[in-house]
Amino acid sequence: xxxxxxxxxxxxxxxxxxxxxxxxxxxxxxxxxxxxxxxxxxxxxxxxxxxxxxxxxxxxxxxxxxxxxxxxxxxxxxxxxxxxxxxxxxxxxxxxxxxxxxxxxxxxxxxxxxxxxxxxxxxxxxxxxxxxxxxxxxxxxxxxxxxxxxxxxxxxxxxxxxxxxxxxxxxxxxxxxxxxxxxxxxxxxxxxxxxxxxxxxxxxxxxxxxxxxxxxxxxxxxxxxxxxxxxxxxxxxxxxxxxxxxxxxxxxxxxxxxxxxxxxxxxxxxxxxxxxxxxxxxxxxxxxxxxxxxxxxxxxxx
Numbered sequence: 001x002x003x004x005x006x007x008x009x010x011x012x013x014x015x016x017x018x019x020x021x022x023x024x025x026x027x028x029x030x031x032x033x034x035x036x037x038x039x040x041x042x043x044x045x046x047x048x049x050x051x052x053x054x055x056x057x058x059x060x061x062x063x064x065x066x067x068x069x070x071x072x073x074x075x076x077x078x079x080x081x082x083x084x085x086x087x088x089x090x091x092x093x094x095x096x097x098x099x100x101x102x103x104x105x106x107x108x109x110x111x112x113x114x115x116x117x118x119x120x121x122x123x124x125x126x127x128x129x130x131x132x133x134x135x136x137x138x139x140x141x142x143x144x145x146x147x148x149x150x151x152x153x154x155x156x157x158x159x160x161x162x163x164x165x166x167x168x169x170x171x172x173x174x175x176x177x178x179x180x181x182x183x184x185x186x187x188x189x190x191x192x193x194x195x196x197x198x199x200x201x202x203x204x205x206x207x208x209x210x211x212x213x214x215x216x217x218x219x220x221x222x223x224x225x226x227x228x229x230x231x232x233x234x235x236x237x238x239x240x241x242x243x244x245x246x247x248x249x250x251x252x253x254x255x256x257x258x259x260x261x262x263x264x265x266x267x268x269x270x271x272x273x274x275x276x277x278x279x280x281x282x283x284x285x286x287x288x289x290x291x292x293x294x295x296x297x298x299x300x301x302x
Contacts, residue, residue: 083106
């Protein structure tokens with residue numbers, strides 16, 4: 001289950017500024033926790049905080065630099081965004097040097113604030129997700145724990161997933177919508193020796209080559225799951241081929257709703273890319289093919 005990362009701990013002593021920022025963020029459906037000083041915010045800061053800290057720098061009592069220091073002691077990966085009415089370069093440099101995620105000058109328009117908030121929350125989401133994956137990795141046989149059902153088809157699926165998990169080769173997973181393609185990718189990752197490294201899940205639809213390289217850099221040494229590989233732009237497919245032809249430490253797992261045999265013959269994917277990804281191929285059986293698993297799935301999810 002994906003955890004929703006949308007909390008923003010706002011620390012701002014100026015009531016009018018605090019109210020304006022809060023209104024802007026709540027209009028975008030963010031969960032805002034308003035505080036006028038560090039002492040109010042302190043109890044909200046934790047290693048499992050599902051969001052980021054947005055703090056003024058100059059405040060009575062503890063300033064924004066102290067807030068950042070406290071946050072880093074609790075969780076070094078907690079994003080802290082600084083706000084200041086004095087947007088001088090030395091202050092901005094100090095803020096970033098001390099591990100701040102970004103620095104914004106007040107008054108801050110929504111056009112400047114929201115993209116920074118989105119980037120920071122995406123970073124936090126990846127951190128939280130990978131921490132959860134590491135916890136699951138310590139639990140043992142991921143195929144038995146995360147793939148539900150008693151049918152022969154599901155047991156065969158578990159065995160294939162275990163085999164894929166024991167290698168570092170690329171994988172293509174196919175299945176009908178709703179069969180859990182991304183979950184199978186997660187199980188493969190957790191069953192591999194990369195289990196404690198990052199896993200990032202992204203749609204290949206409209207993914208450009210530059211974003212692809214950025215994602216690869218972020219999950220270096222881990223696993224990148226690209227869903228809807230049959231809808232990946234051709235320019236990005238070429239970038240994927242180049243990546244796979246060279247030594248690489250990040251494993252690629254691709255997902256598709258197209259049957260493997262049909263994908264192989266399709267003009268939606270470059271043949272060279274298909275064969276590089278299809279070292280392992282996994283087909284997830286639909287529920288119509290394993291009706292005996294319905295009671296198990298009902299008990300698990302309903």
